[in-house]
Amino acid sequence: MLNIFEVNETNQMIEQEKLDVRTITMGISLLDCAAADVDTVCDNIYNTITDKARDLVSVGKSIERDFGIPIVNKRITVTPIALVGASSCKSPADFVKIAHALDRAAKEVGVDLIGGYSALVSKSMTPAERMLIESIPQALSQTDIVCSSVNVGSTKTGIDMDAVELLGHVIKDTAVATRDNDSFGCVKFVAFCNAPDDNPFMAGGFHGVTEGDVVVNVGVSGPGVVSRALDAAKGKDFEFLCETIKRTAFKITRVGQLVDQEASKRLGVPFGIIDLSLAPTAVAGDSVGEVLEKIGLDQVGAPGTTAALAMLNDQVKKGGIMASSYVGGLSGAFIPVSEDKNMIEAASNGCLTIEKLEAMTCVCSVGLDMIAIPGKTTASTISGIIADEAAIGMVNQKTTAVRIIPVEGKDVGEVANFGGLMGYAPIIPVNQTSCEAFVTRGGRIPAPIHSFKN
Template structure:
């Protein structure tokens, strides 16, 4: 139970420090929708999502009003569509039809995003999975709320380099298909290694096959709260600093637990996990980069950045684990460029480079996230970036991901404008040396020796 002092602290975090519940995400299994009739499949998918999620947005708003806790997004994740539609889809355009169905039902129930237009190809690709991937440029260009992900590797299976090579081409095609909006289609596409089954955060959310028929997952974010708390730690040693972060993460997670349990009870859907991820926004004071600078860096990207981020991520996880028995998803600190004011500033000044961001992904929650790169970047170079990030995840037994955006018609130093929560990003330079021969080899990079555990 929360005591009166904790209630006061929570109110202060909400009113002054930008604490919010970033998302209530309802996961819905579509496995029982499968059929070999495409029209019937679309009808079943629409009906099941609508029946489960029709009250999700209204319930979220009701909890907001009653508890005074901002709930920014209400979202849906579904079973990876490549599994559900394998029998019904005979060509990529069939998957596009399903994407339109998903977008239509997302609009009707009022959620801002629906994730799970996904394929899991860490070892190899089925014909259906390849067709879904090939449908992505059209599907993402023609829908507003559908989010996609592709898992190309894991610690247990290695990295499917055929899928990596294909995704380099697809990312480029998605950019071209959405060139009129600064190639924003790629803001809805994530390429994973070791993708988690229970991630409530877009664009990489999907409802894993190990999950039940429906579940409520909550994502809580509070970089502004952590940043404010660190004001009391100026000049103090690391022991004091770590305790401050851990205690703050504990309080933030408790707020998420309260919201998750209420949403679960009111919607009569089981509670799944709390994902405590410091996910920034473009707003001043709501920045992971600012936290790292308060820890003692002149600017994020300079020497000490990776160590500071590692410490931050670890303390966030420790605080969250103490607050809830069901912490899951990604949980830690996100480092997207476009969504974080201090990251944007560091990238513009040249202090933060893609190479430094790659080093930071070894210790953060996800990976190379919302990074705008020159529109002329080749598919092979994009594949090389994906392979590097997947290798970090595979070897270190952690989730890594790539969400890069080649902005067609723009080059280094220009800005890409995505708007809203996605913010804006400077076009960052990419190493121009070719990796085409490496990517073109095909086949699979084997799993590391430490994967052989059973």
């Protein structure tokens, strides 16, 4: 059993090394909210969320107060809305009504974000799923804290290229709809391959259909803690380095375990998972890029970056898995450009390019994350980037994702400001050579051979 003495051991991490619990996320099933009338669905959704999550924020604050552990965000994930609205929504505008209901309910209970305005279309799209996807620009531009995701592929099913092609236009339209705020709507959207059902992080969090009625998941952070620990590993060999990262990840995850247990007990909700990802911020000393540089790179993006990230990701998982019985979500190391001070600097001076970032996604927890690109980038180019990233996930049997922001009205060398945890990002160049004939072929890229593993 965890106790307060284990938390006391982490006081230095919290006070000096920026350790925090990035989020307590309550997952809520909305399957029983389905009805024939969309207004009834909206009422059902609002009532369900405000009932089940009414104590989430107050419980999070009480845990912060009692244990001295910063909990940065309190969030909600819900059943993919394409499923919930399928019986009632006859147009994209009907789905937008549901987005507004989610926004109202989330604000009523006081959470920071709500995820699950989502569709799972890894093989093909139903009419309802297509309507939800088409509604995303309007939904994200008209709401404040609703987050959206679309899973376009998986190792078992292949990649739905019709959905990939459509998402290029959706992202462009979302950028235009929120152009007055550096195309911020795109910050709240992510395209996935192999999306997990229990991810507590946004924008890709949703409450999967394999989940129960309600659950509480926790996402921990701590790149600053790992960075400080690596000061003792300077000049040492890889065995010492790996052991240092692994031991540190264990301690970080134990804090998350305690918070999840306490939240579960106080809310009367089942314990879900700990996502032990290293999630950076744009604040100095809280950077995954800094960790990679302390491993031995002059700057993140240099040759050796992918190998260093692979080692970091593996050791984080090896250390964290021993600290909790239920590790899930994404778990590992995030590399969001706009949310990481050292990544921002490397992208600004050209050391870190989108091609290098794509290589790094082969070994990290997610994918191309929080990358600002020129607003003039075509929809087909964005679709091609999504297809490339989905292929990496499909073939390597891992989660990959794309959260990319074509900042309307801005070009290479300018900066987009997103605020808060989302940080800021330099607009970086993208290969503009056309791939339109590829992404508009229609149909599905088949799954790789997997039958021999059955």
